[in-house]
Amino acid sequence: MTEGVTLDRDVIDGVSARYWAMQDDGRIRCDVCPRECKLKDGQRGLCFVRARRGDELVLTTYGRASGYCIDPIEKKPLNHFLPGTPVLSFGTAGCNLTCKFCQNWDISKSREMDRLMDQAPPGAIAAAAKKTGCRSVAYTYNDPVIFLEYAVDVAAACHEQGIANVAVTAGYIKEAAREEFFARMDAVNLDLKAFTEDFYRSLCTASLDSVKETAVYLVKERKTWVELTTLLIPGENDSEAELEALTQWVSETLGPDVPLHFTAFHPDYRMRDKPRTPVETLLKAHAIGKAAGLNYVYTGNVHHEETGSTYCPQCGTKVIGRDWYTLSDWGIGQGGHCTHCGGVIAGRFEPKPGDWGPKRKPVRLAEFAKHWQAAQQAQQQQ
Incomplete structure (x- = not known):
């Protein structure tokens, strides 16, 4: 259990949060x-965005974000x-x-609410x-479980517009909150940071077992589309023994069709000495994953087309060629079948791939929010 952080001010703005309990000693447990x-009263949790205001818990970042950007779906990564x-x-x-190795630390470790530039319901x-032609919305950059109330409301609005929802998360979430949060998520990239409790305790102050429970829940109970990512840090989680244990667990417990991405670490935040x-x-990890029986193993954060592409597990044909975020070969037909042998390719596919490519386009929500609010007001007056 973690003690809260006391703020300088007495009043905390925010919307009512869910999943908390009043304790016998007068404190609120998130x-x-x-x-x-x-x-x-007046304290925030370690996440810094869930806080106590009087006799309730509030989410202080509802409706505010650190920025919006249109990305290729492969950047999440989801292949x-x-x-x-x-x-x-x-x-x-x-x-x-x-x-300590966070690659998005300027956002996820931020303690400044003025970092939240864009506001949008x-x-x-x-x-x-919908207006920009996006097929999905991704809750990412920092872990969306901490802004659960906002995320599930956005996800509901997206489903009303026929837009899919993607969560990029470490999966460190309790059972009741987990069920509500993932109920509206169509795809998840789960960050499996390592495969030892010691790594999680010493470098993340978290628990591997909790993350494994989330992974099993998503794949076996919710049957959500899940892909896993492990950032390989030299000397920390890249030993052959650990990689063998990790890939065997994925293959045997989650199943051989769950894609696993091994991505390259770069020195950042509080781990600049590595x-x-x-x-x-990465190539060693890829080989170990294939040897464990995984059908889809990828490398990321490096330029290596062979291990970034998708191959049919039945006939070995390249069914999706990838050069970074640019697609080339396409051999997936109706219903997600290999056009060469008819074998099933696990995933959620449309008859043709998108053509977004590697573009990254920042978006300001102010104008969209303005037009949306005007439309809402007009609808109410009718």
């Missing part, structure tokens, strides 16, 4: 994640979910993990996604 922060399509991505501030985000991950390490 029940969104296993950290279970216990808060006195088997609507390939080639654009996704509207956004995050807020804060995080419920303390990863859920309906405006859904409208912006070197970049050698390409050889």
Whole structure:
């Protein structure tokens, strides 16, 4: 359990949060994640965005984000979910993990609410996604479980517009909150940071078992489309023994059709003393994953087309060629079948891939929010 952080001001703005309980000692326990922060009035949890205001818990970042950007879906990374399509991505501030190697630390470790530049109600985000041609909205950059109330409202608005929802998360979330949060998520990239409790405790102050429970829940119970990502850090989580244990667990517990991405680390945040991950390490991890029986293993953050492409597990034909975020070969037919042998390719595919390519386009939500609010007001007056 984690003690709260006391603020200088007495009043905390925000909207009412869910998943909390009043304790016998007068503190409020947050029940969104296993950290279970216990808060006195005027304190925030370790995530910094869930706070106590009087006798309730509030989410202080509802409706505010650190920015919006249209990305290729492969950047999440998701290689088997609507390939080639654009996704509207956004995050807020804060995080419920303390990863020393965080690659998005300027957002996830932010303690400054003025970092939250864009403001938009859920309906405006859904409208912006539809207007810009995005097939999905991604909750990313920082972990969306900490802004659960905002995320599920946005996700509901997106579904009303026919827009899919993608969560990019470390999966550190308690059971009740987990069920509501993932109920509206169509795809998840789950960050499996390592495969030892020692790594999670010492570098993330979290628990591997909790993350494994989330992975099993998503794949076996919710049957959500899931892809896993492991950032390989030299000397920390890249030993052959750990990679063998990780890939065997994925293959045997989650199944051989769950894609696994091994991505390259670069020195950042509080881990600048480590070197970049050698390409050889990623290729070794790729080989170990294939040897464990995984059908779809990828390398990321490096330029290696062979291990970034998708191959039919039945006949070995390249069915999706990838050069970074640019698609080339396409051999997936109706119903997600290999056009060469008819074998099933696991994933969520459309008859043709999107053509968004590697573009990254920042989006300001102010204008979309303005038009959406005007439309809402006009509708109410009718």
